[in-house]
Amino acid sequence: MTETALTVHQTARPHGFPGTEHFAFAESALPDPATGGALVENLYWSVDPYHREMLDDVPGGFALGAPLEGRTIGRVIASRTSSLAEGEILFHRQGWRTHAVVTPEEVRRLPRFDGVPLTAYLSILGGTGLTAYVGLTRIARLKEGEDLFVSAAAGGVGTATGRFAKLLGAGRLVGSAGSAAKADYLLREVGYDAVFDYHDGPAADLLGKVAPNGIDVFVDNVGGEQLAAAVGALREFGRVVRVGTVSQYNTPDAVPPRFNHADIVEKSIRMEGFLVRNYHDVQEELYEFAVPHLRSGRLAPDETVVDGFEHIVDAFLGMLRGENTGKIIVRDRTQALPHQGGPHD
Structure with a gap:
């Protein structure tokens, strides 16, 4: 166990793409938990696209000069409550720091499934996977055989x-990505039927080539030009699942492309956005659906793992630049991996 703690603070508001100059590492003595709390040494950190929005001066955004927050998994190393035992592995939201003081109300105990790595609880079984699952089952209400288009498909x-x-039995699955290498990965490893590099031309033309007969569902992580293209390609009763607007996070002055609003009416299109925090009640259903497939090998987590908390800012900025494939996770290089078994073995 180290003798000091590190936290990441935001030092300035970016206008456009953030850089390392907008962050600072702060070193302090290890925090001492008060009665009723516990000290957690963090092992894995999630950096997510929504963090970019919170860097701006928006309601609920990050405060300047204060530790940032984010999803993380850690181990209890000192406890002053009978509810949290030393050695327990917990999920909590005091990320972007090596150590955190938590109370039982602020943490979630993770079910332990044989053969499932801890990183999966930040990727395919975590907020990332829950977002995908809710988008398909609750928002799109995907039907067997329906064709999908997914933007930022390699994220x-x-x-x-x-x-x-x-x-879930989808029909043709097409996506967009930022490079030929990512497109190849999606085709070879993930199961996409066709993928285009969005740098190669107008999105409407590229989508028309890979989905000449249209699509039923668009899962939108990007917004902008690709959203406009998808509205044009949707069939009657098509659905748009709005997850994020990555194309606009770092270009606040950009004018969003227009789409034909008449399509919404004439094709009876439904467009709906959501926040995954409003669907925590679906978490157990996600476990029931995904874990058997993880164990059988039919499902695999797609992860880019960065070693060392000192690289968390670089990992975040790299994610915004599209350098990752799948979920990007930062791992504490000094920690031995905990035993993966447990009460659900």
Whole structure:
């Protein structure tokens, strides 16, 4: 166990793409938990696209000069409550720091499934996977045989959406990605039927080539030009699942492309966005659906793992630049991996 703690603070508001100059590492003595709390040494950290929005001066955004927050998994190393035993592995939201003081109300105990790595609880079984699962089952209400288009298909939500859609009986699955290498990965590993590199031309033309007969569902992680293209390609009773708007996070002055609003009416299209935090009641259903497939090998988590908490800012910025494939996770390089078994073995 280290003698000091590190936290990441935001030091300034970015206008456009953030850089390392907008963050600072702060070192302090290990926090001492008060009665009723516990000290957790964090092992794995999630950096997510929504963090970019919270860097701005928005309601609920990150405060300047204060530790940032995020999903993380850690081990209890000192406890002053009978509810949290030393050695327990917990999920909580005090990320972007090496150590955190938590109370029982602020944590979630993770079910332990034989053969399922801890990182899966931040990727395919975590908020990323839950977003994909809710988008398909609750928002799109996907029917067997329906054709999908997924933007940012090589990201965390995009890869999970592709894998879940295939298991749910989807028809043709097409996606967009930022490079030929990512497109190849999606075709070879994830199960996409066709993928285009969005750099190669107008999105409407590229989508028309890979989905000449249209689509039933669009899972939108990007917004902008690809959203406009998808509305044009949707069939009657098509659905748009709005997950994120990555194309606009770092270009606040950009004018969003227009789409034909008459299509919404004439094709009876439904467009709906959601926040995964409003669907925590679906978490157990996700476990029931995904874990058997993980154990059988029909489902695999797509992860880019970065070693070392000191690289968390670089990992976040790399994610915004699209350098990851699947969910990006930062791992504490000094920690031995905990035993993966447990009460659900």
